[in-house]
Amino acid sequence: MFANVKTALMAGAAVLAAAPVLAEEVNVYSYRQPELLQPLLDAFTEETGIDVNMAYLAKGMVERLQAEGDRTPADLVFTVDISRLAAVVNAGVTQPITTEYLQEHVPAQYHDPDGHWWGLTTRARVVYASKDRVADEDVTTYEDLADPKWEGRICTRSGTHTYMLALTAAMIHHHGEEYAKEWLEGVKSNLARKPEGNDRAQVKAIWAGQCDISLGNTYYMGQMLEDAEQTEWANSVRLLFPEFDNGGTHVNISGVAMTKAAPNKENAIKLMEFLTSPAAQELYAEANHEYPIAPGTEATALVESWGTFTADDVNLMTLADLRDDALRITQEVDFDG
Template sequence: MFMRFRTTALAMAAFATAAPALADEVNVYSYRQPELIKPLTDAFTEETGIKVNVAFLEKGMVERLQAEGDRSPADVVLTVDISRLAGVVEAGLTQPVTSETLEANVPAQYRDPDNNWFGLTTRARIVYASKERVADGEVTTYEDLADPKWKGRICIRSGTNAYNVALTAAHLYHHGEEATKAWLEGVKANLARKPQGNDRAQVKAIWAGECDISVGNTYYMGKMLEDPEQKEWADSVRIVFPEFEGHGTHVNISGVAMTKAAPNKENALKFMEFLTSPKAQEIYGAANYEYPIAPGTEPVELVKGWGEFSADPVNLMELAKLRPAALKLIETVDFDG
């Protein structure tokens, strides 16, 4: 029996002795938390009669799939961040999927050019700005973050965090190595404190008066607003959608891929197609305050109220290729030092 569990030694042993997958089910390895997945899996089962078994992993998806090899019961992987999607693909653990439905539902910039993964929802990497201390229009581009006028006014999490590495990779894509190094040095010089904490901690620091702006993902605003302790932090800031000069706002994704070993390939494809449908996209987007990407879909009213933006049109796989170089630059300037 395929169980939902965290990756512990006991769970790994239980999984290794699991019975063969049945024809009326699909098995999922997920980096997304169970509460975010359940509304989708329930809706899929109700529509198709196919049972969805989810194994929630906190880390180690690539290593686990490699260890299981061709005997892996996993049909599909669900994850966030382009680096994790690219990592599964680069390890040779996925298979390309040909589907007119997937191609129609997922814009080209949000799917692998070789059809190994498909995006589901997006989140923008934005600026949280103090309502009291930052005027409208004071920051409009990512390049602005290196302007000396922000000296001592920026809070940010570690430069080596996956989200910030992706943002740096986007800067590298648009501006090249020399300009990106100078940008990182400029942002570092403007920091109010050493990089630390998560995205929510940066908003808390703005609320506390430690800095005036921070960089974070859009969905954290929704998460903070639903938390009585953190709502005051959220109310102290507004969301600004900066752009790369001449391009657009940097976004990252949640996505899905079919495993190379997939024992229930037909059901896996049905599940992937369902996840990209307008119905599932809106469920998924609402669960985590993200932006659905299927044509004709819209975010929930709260998310829509944060404002409109134009996403950077670069294919995210291009950014994934630049992540090692971006990380090297972050370490070269000792961003976290």
């Protein structure tokens, strides 16, 4: 049995599966690393007296929940990216939860219309641009990235990565599949190299002079600034916040969902509401260099210093529903080839 959060973090998923159910606890499966969540969970336990037992699952969460079925000890799932949230929902292992508090603190575009998942923080997918070779006004829209002026100047990770597929899905939403496919072809023709590496690897390539701009999530700037080896990469670029021609800046989320067989449902609801409270949202966002979403909350001074933007108002579940189309056209244009 897990006595507290720290024990849970050390013991891992195997012990959590064997833990007996207690009245004053809540059990979590998390895609996010434990150290990013521990301050929040400690604060919740201090406020409520409810212990939080967390198992970190780097992969296989859906398969595990399906295998456990009604015997699962998990009450909540923490994950990042709308595609992962949607995958859990589509697997039939979650249940809808709607409370007045959740509705007041989570804007409509950041929760499932049916209540199967609720957003906690957001991150924008933006352009990392060389301070020396790119001006602020050079990139104002995502559509601009297909302009031939960028030929040989763009770096990006694989087009089939979940972050890139979400952006492509948003392009489909705004302009239709035919336009989105042409856009992908245009971006591909502008690549300086074959897609490879993660978002930070693209910034390193800009620093090394291999390309001038890249696509990346905002929080990677904060992570690079905290890494002595990567600080120089971060200082070589600025963040630009493009928009869609008929929309805002593309964002994605971290979120929480309740399992279908949650054994500690009432305690789990308390944790969900705690996580969407303004104070908890700001603490969570600070730990991850993200943006809190509750009305009246603010990002950290560092995150705010990167620039302001208007988030696209499409409900993210709409983008999740377009993921398969985004993957198909990405493969049709052989984006990674």
